[in-house]
Amino acid sequence: MQLVETILDPGEVVIAEAGAMMYLEDDVDFKAKMGDGSDVKAGFFQKIWGVVGRLATGESLMVTHFKNCHSTEPRKVAFAAPYPGTIIPLDMKEIGEEIICQKDAFLCAAKGTGIAVHFNKKIGAGLFGGEGFLLQKVTGDGMAFLHAGGHVIRKELNNQRIRLDTGCLVAFTKDIRYDIQMVKGLTSMFFGGEGLFLVTLEGTGTIWMQSLPFSRMADRIIACAPSLGGNSHGEGGGLTGLGGGMLSGDGIDGSMGGVGALMGALSNFG
Secondary structure, three states: OOEEEEEEOOOOEEEEEOOOEEEEOOOEEEEEEOOOOOOOOOOHHHHHHHHHHHHHOOOOOOEEEEEEOOOOOOEEEEEEOOOOEEEEEEEOOOOOOEEEEOOOOEEEEEOOOEEEEEEOOOHHHHHHOOOOOEEEEEEOOOEEEEEEEOOEEEEEEEEEEEEEEOOOEEEEEOOEEEEEEEOOOHHHHHHOOOOOEEEEEEEEEEEEEEOOOHHHHHHHHHHOOHHHOOOOOOOOOHHHHOOOOHHHOOOOOOHHHHHHHHHHHHHOOO
16 A cells, blocks of 8 residues: 655645545645636636536545645645555656546646546447546646556557556556457457457557556455355355354454364364
8 A cells, every 4th residue: 555745845735636645744734625726717617517527537526735834844745545556656747748547546746737527539438448438637747646556557659559458547648549449259258358348559658557457356355245245255265165254263252263163064074
């Protein structure tokens, strides 16, 4: 579980996804606002549209602004990732001041960074691309931080094409073309375990890929959670599920209780 630790100079502001704050030092105040602060002239209806876009992309209703208000010395604020994975630091000026990313990937950024909804204009990619019609567009020239599941690979494309699982795409720069492609062959389509479609990225630019999409991890947890309709027989084989998790001592007082229950169950087979 990674975190971002930022140092705020006097009067400096950082924006973050609501609920991401881990700790903040004295003299740092925070306030939830409707907008990201990138457009100081934005009117009420523009802010409302921004809120609607944030909700549609899976982000929280408000953006939290943290400011070093009361000190003449630098102060720290830290933001934690929402689930196990990797935090991606981005120098927005270095990558062309714009990036398209999966919904709910944004963690925090310097004030002046814009966070807006990005419409996927291709119906096929919107319906079957794994992220729907709506993606996030992050703009600005400061530092921004995204979060993704598992390990993250950054890959440079030079007029090339790459295909990947629909859930493994994290972000791509603005010059990359995004589309979907159907898997060839009925056998591969229905029994290959990769789904019906793959994401196709083509052009010259940078892409970021994640090894463990949160949806895949959640599906695995649900599949192994009996209370959610899953199967209690996990990775340990058949004995793991005897007596509702006796090897782990679940529901029994202590580990020796679990061993005793296991021995009793095994004696029934004799």
